[in-house]
Structures are given as C-alpha cells and as structure tokens.
Amino acid sequence: MLPVDRMLLESRPPRYVQIPTAAAQEGERRLAYWVTLGRRQAERLGVEPVPLLVRTRQDADEPAIADRVAGAGLVYLSGGDPLFLADTLRDTLRDTLLWQAIEAAWQAGAALAGCSAGAMAMTGWVPDIRHPTRSGRPGLGLLPQLRVLPHFDRFLGRMPDLLMRPLLRTPDGVTTVGIDEDTALVGGPEHFTVHGRQSAWLLGGGGRKEVPAGGGVTFPLA
Amino acid sequence: MREAVHDTTAPASYIEILGGDPSQAVQDAVNEAQAAYAAVGEAQAKAVQPGVTADAPEAGAAVPLR
Numbered sequence: 679m680l681p682v683d684r685m686l687l688e689s690r691p692p693r694y695v696q697i698p699t700a701a702a703q704e705g706e707r708r709l710a711y712w713v714t715l716g717r718r719q720a721e722r723l724g725v726e727p728v729p730l731l732v733r734t735r736q737d738a739d740e741p742a743i744a745d746r747v748a749g750a751g752l753v754y755l756s757g758g759d760p761l762f763l764a765d766t767l768r769d770t771l772r773d774t775l776l777w778q779a780i781e782a783a784w785q786a787g788a789a790l791a792g793c794s795a796g797a798m799a800m801t802g803w804v805p806d807i808r809h810p811t812r813s814g815r816p817g818l819g820l821l822p823q824l825r826v827l828p829h830f831d832r833f834l835g836r837m838p839d840l841l842m843r844p845l846l847r848t849p850d851g852v853t854t855v856g857i858d859e860d861t862a863l864v865g866g867p868e869h870f871t872v873h874g875r876q877s878a879w880l881l882g883g884g885g886r887k888e889v890p891a892g893g894g895v896t897f898p899l900a
Numbered sequence: 901m902r903e904a905v906h907d908t909t910a911p912a913s914y915i916e917i918l919g920g921d922p923s924q925a926v927q928d929a930v931n932e933a934q935a936a937y938a939a940v941g942e943a944q945a946k947a948v949q950p951g952v953t954a955d956a957p958e959a960g961a962a963v964p965l966r
Contacts, residue, residue, distance in 0.1 A: 679918065686914055757920055784913050794920035807933060821915065828920045833930045841937050857919030866915035876919075 679862055682873050684723055686789040690751030692725035698756045700767045700795040702733040712756050738774035747779040750788045757794030764798035765815050794828045801825050805845045823852055823897045830856030831876055846882050851900045854881040869896050
C-alpha cells in the first residue's frame, strides 16, 4: 500500500528490501512477477529496490544475500498468490542468516512489512486454512500474540463463525485478526492502527469486532 | 504454542501487516477452500440430525486448494 509504505520510509533509509520467497515455488515467472511489482513500488516511492531472490533455505543461509538487508528502510515479505505458502516462507527463512539479518534490521529501526502469506508467517502460529480440521503450524514468531487471516473479506469474512471455529482456538494472550484486502495493520509490536480501504476484524469469544480504517487496536505481548 | 519473543527493549520499529491484494489466483484458492468448508458445514448439520451419520473430513484430512 503506497501511502503506508511512503509513511514508513519517510524517516528511514531509502532502501526497499523485498523478499518474494512466498512465491518461489510457483515458478520463475511468478517470482519475476512479484519482483517486478516490488521494483515498481520502490520506483513509485523513489527509493532503491533490493529484491532478494531467496528460493531455498540454502539461499537464506548465504551470507552474501543476508548482508544485503543491512541499511534497509523497509523489509517487505511479499505474498504469494496461494495463502497456503505461509508455511513455505516459514520453512525457508526460520533460523537462517537472512532471518537473523531481518530481525537485526528491524530492531535497529527498519520497518518490516508482510503481505498475505508474508503477514501470516510473521506471527507465532499460522492457521492452516486449507484444512478446516487442522490447527496449523508455528510461524516465524515475530508477533507471537497474533494470528493473521489475510484476504478476510473474500475468504472467511462471509462464513458463519461456526465454520471458522477451528481457526479461532487460541491460547491465552493470543488474538486472531482477520485483515481485509487493501488493508493493513500498522504499528507494533503491541499498538496498531488500521490503514487502507476496508477493515480489520478481531475474532474470537464467539463473535467478531470490526475495526475500520483509522481505528486502533492493542495486542499486548505476554 | 509460543515462539520466541523479540527484544521489546529495542528501538521501536514499525510493522505493516497487509491483508493482501485482490487477484484471480487468490480467488481460485478461495473458491476451492470455501467448497471444503461448505462440506464440513454440511457434515456438521447432518451430525445434529437424529439418525443421520455425519460424513465430515477426518482430522488432518487434506483439502487441496488447487
């Protein structure tokens, strides 16, 4: 989302690091497509595009690739088309030099963005929305107090809560949040504001609460 | 299950969590997944009718998206 990315880069180095790993298994054409999207976004923002073509864990443990994260103003985990690639992203990045570099850059002041599968993977647990009866798998753990359901308006937003129930079982202190398309939660690690065209949805407790654009929400860390 | 929590004493940095962009590929995945959820819903409805056996997917059953 251009306005949000622009805001995030206003006071940060003009360096846009894009990691399109979530699309890596869809083939070179799709990977190139996502890289092109990232490059165009960087051009619109007037910043340096730095796409890191990380397809495997071996790539993610390559020092020459991990070193390119340094100096980033924004690190962007772009999506893949299928939502189910969140676990691929997690499996490829977890405990690698690249992920260490991303965490280090973030803690040093860079902004971090995750879109769709990238958003799901940043949390502590990735719900398995392909398998209604499965609970999910661990995520990268950057936001352990959150579970994210992207494309919420199109995918789950119209479903009865009864069908979503398996996705909404969470441990104490963990909140499941649905995020509509063209919408983002921005802030962190505990306080976020909704930006964009639609809404975020706080799920659980037998219901859902809409947080429209401009609204704030807090997800306390344990 | 909890994963490692980052150092909250570090300088505050922003996170942007995006719900995604509309695309046909996502729509295809959504359509298939919704069919799977509908099957579970029908099974749940049957399960509450006396004398009708539920035919829900077993726990762990794969529901391919594409």
